[in-house]
Amino acid sequence: MTRSFSGIISAAILLIFSVIPPPPAAALGGSAATIAAVYGSTTTVCSIAANQAVQQIQCWRDDQLLPPILPTVSFDYLAGGRDTLCAVRSGGLSLLCWNTSFAPKRIYNTSSAPLTSLAIGDAQICALRNTTSDSAICWRGNPVHFPDRFRMISSGLRFSCGVTETTNRVLCWGDGGGDDDDSSSSIQSDFSNFAMFSIHVGGNHACGIDISGKLICGGSNDNGQLDIPANTTADYKDLALGASHTCAITRSNGSVVCWGGDGGEFSSSITNTISFESIVAGFNFTCGLTRRNFSVVCWGAGWSSTSFLPLERTLPGPCVQTPCSCGEYPDYETLCVGDGHICAPCDPISADPALTPTPTPPSPPPPRSSSSPSRGLRRGLLAFAIVGSVGGFAGICSVVYCLWRSGVCFGKKKVHNSVQPTITNSAAAAQSSSNPPSRSSTLRRQASILMRRQRSGTSSSKQHADKAEEFLLSDLAEATGNFAAENRIGAGSFGVVYRGKLPNGREVAIKRSESGSKAKKFQEKENAFESEISFLSRLHHKHLVKLVGYCEEKEERLLVYDFMKNGALYDHLHSKSNVDKSSSVINSWRMRIKIALDAARGVEYLHRYAVPPIIHRDIKSSNILLDASWTARVSDFGLSLMGPEDDRAYRPMKAAGTVGYIDPEYYGLNVLTVKSDVYGFGVVLLELLTGKRAIFKSADEGGAPVSVVEYAVPAIMAGEVGRVLDSRVGAAEVNELEAVELVAYTAMHCVNLEGKDRPSMSDIIINLDRALGLCEVSSHGSISSGTISIASD
Template sequence: GLRVGLLVFAIVGSVGVFAGICTVIYCIYTGVCCGRKKIHNSVQPTITRGSSSTSHASSNNPPSRSLTVRRQGSRALWRQRSGTSSAKHADRAEEFSFEELAAATNNFSVENRIGAGSFGVIYKGKLSDGKEVAIKRGETGPRTKRLQEKENAFDSEIAFLSRLHHKHLVRLVGYCEERDERLLVYEYMKNGALYDHLHDRNNIEKHSSFINSWKVRIGIALDAARGIEYLHNYAVPPIIHRDIKSSNILLDANWTARVSDFGLSMMGHESNKDLRPLSAAGTLGYIDPEYYSLNVLTAKSDVYGFGVVLLELLSGKKAIIKGENEGDDPISVVDYAIPAIMAGELGKILDPRVGKPELNESEAVELVAYTALHCVNLEGKDRPTMTDIVVNLERALTLCEDSHGSISSVGISIASD
């Protein structure tokens, strides 16, 4: 009996030791592999003091440091903001050579230049397969700070657009990263930027432009609103664009609007907590005054910028309006339009190129105006959400085709925090 017991004990002990060794080997193996894969497979931002300090230290590197060292900060910042690794930019985005993109744009000729975005010039190009694209080439120069900004914008756009897919967001086709060159390739938007149509010097009367129609303008506003709503409510984590303006709303061949340029975008918090970036960013005339003065960023900052775009669509005026006479101070479209809207004198500020709204359009235009009024409230808590705005614009578009119903009967969807 003792012999059998010892034999059983020896067998069980051997099995236990073997299992323990296998467990240790497995843990070491999976630990190493997961450590390598963690950054690549992550979908949540990894915000740590370590990565922040790395980014900050990198931005202060002197020009004599190697390109590899200079890039560490931007890569850490990218992982912090997107949760993805810069080693594999996007499995859906194609990597192009600089030579290919130079050939596609006739060596980046002035004739191919179609605009500018955050830290880059945009060119129209045709790839070897005949596909038309828009190519943004990052600015080149010896200044380290400018290089850092360019790389941050480059990394941000790839990080966001490679995982965002929505009919009202411009799609990323691919990228190029060679030496100091940083290029992004987007689908080509045949009808350009909303800004160019609204403020074209040749657009002087109703028949000068396709967008000189209240129905078309409201449709464009609704498309853009849906794109921004997706960023705020359906992207995980949420994304705050930070540079909503008419030049970042592009129009495709069918006049469908898409939001573009994510070079300044930042991850929001799913808990809707405030963000405090290092410094306020955006464009004069569109930037949220609360964000600018307090450096507190929320999704409502995008709402303010979109409110300015709505006022542009209504009035035909630029975000910053130059004085009519020499020496006159410029004023914002907000200061120009809001007093008239509040006084019930909307007709005074409507774009004369579109003309007076017809019976079935007047209520729709009023609904857009009152939505814009709430969007540009000084305090973010008093502004509507993008979902509220989408609901209002959907109703406004319906009103353009329906002479029945009124603002008093349908109500205005405005919810504040």
């Protein structure tokens, strides 16, 4: 029992601290922060302005405030080096760099591997990206193969270093040059006996914080850059290294201490009385972002005098939509415009068990080191670990007891706007653990429960205003002129769709199951009918077609929806009447991208916010309908299934979908996940880009059928997107061209053969939202130079 208890506590501690993210990368010229220092032929300091709808870059050079760089484009991080400024665009999918004349060059562009940090030195630009392997990528110099993922990286004058995730060891690369030996190998050797949390590189020296909180420096000490002040016992939490000096932020009060150079030329008395959020170093000066008012101050031998720069307030971190591991930054509402928030930095030395030092053999005296953590800090960490252990253990016990007591812990909890599992008895539970229940039986139970609730009481439409209303067949026949042929507007998964008008004047679309010689099996009609009822009665989203009601009389099955005035996307793209630019509202790149974004949000709702998640199984352009205001809505849930509540694959009895849109992995291997919908959506994106059907006859192939995937993807991969674009839309403007390229790369990744290589719908929405933003700004300030490349993971 004692051993089990200890194991549970250890697991709880690991779980608690596993969410702590790695620190950003750092460099001599700047870190993956919101301020950057550029040195060389000119001295420039830039930052990302707060309180702006666009997270734009502002710069100070030669005592002048420069106009914002690309004022219509948002950025997350900056880094500076010798005559070079680089910035990661919001979302991390693109990296831009500028020279001293601010001519832009795009050196990284992808839709699958966003950058998470950035480091610049004299010879290299390096970054970390969110991939499962080869997380570091560098430009300039010889290619480097990295055997391990890094938690952080840093670039200096002559070399770069990183701290590995798995071993906490320092690896360095680059050419020492000059009269030195291999500086990178020398530095790496200096840190070989330490398990490090961070590393920061300067001229020919490096400093970092090990996992116990001690500051350790190694390398050249020609100018005292390794002489950690002996008159202080402060612990440090952030560093910035120049060519021959070192600065650090103290953990106690946020003040900055600097050493190195000649006679304290890199120190300033003003930094002793100011608390800083972050610091960066140029060749021979340092700049910091103050905590009190988010202003930027610079000092040092290479700076004329300690001075506050007349920049607008600077963001302490990027405004993002993603969840925060360590909470949100205080008062982020006053810094971010819109619904974004700033994530608070995690304390790098928080007794993280993942950073347990590995035993090392006895070694010579180590490089210069600061004092060990204070007794108060150790006590605080011990108390924190104990409280976290008890809390984690209590949480685990609660979950175990809940599962033991009731089988499914949350089965009795009501879930708003979602589809709940209906298996409650032990026999059903046993069946679910071995073989999943059939789609027919599951949908039948769900539909029956919903219908019983709707029929109870004297007025179901009033009592369940948010549920589907039950109609009489005679009422729907009257609304459609007895299902007249002239009111027929299309067909769905189980029947014909008619336009109708209810007695209250509301226009609706009525789907009626087919009859006569074309009738399907009754069971198949039941499945599609029950599927739509069970899902749409509970799902409410502006980008899903709303179910108004239903009719069930004898063998008649009818569904009533809101009427979509502008019909299906398929008809607008592929109708013969849509020949020239003036024939359709959707013949503009902005409108096409907006429609794609609307539909993506509808599908994301099914995948992320329905409980359990819903897999549509038939995403295609004919199931994306457009209302009177041209808002896109996903329709036809006749083939939909409830997916597993985790990321496991689901194996239905047989594959279903539409040729040209169906996921090859699902069709060939019968493996169904939410990524199957992503494939279909990728085909829709290619339809929007090319104007081609999912399967069309190619004139070049003698009329042989060709898929739009085979037609478009090779051109996108070759960087020739323009060759396959729909000519009816007309030539794209500069900003539109970048937007279209982003959509094309996103579509290419959506139709990867394996589901694991496809993005999530949330990732797709981020890209489409950025693409739409590009279409809505003027061409002034757009990016017109540089190459586009797809990074290989």
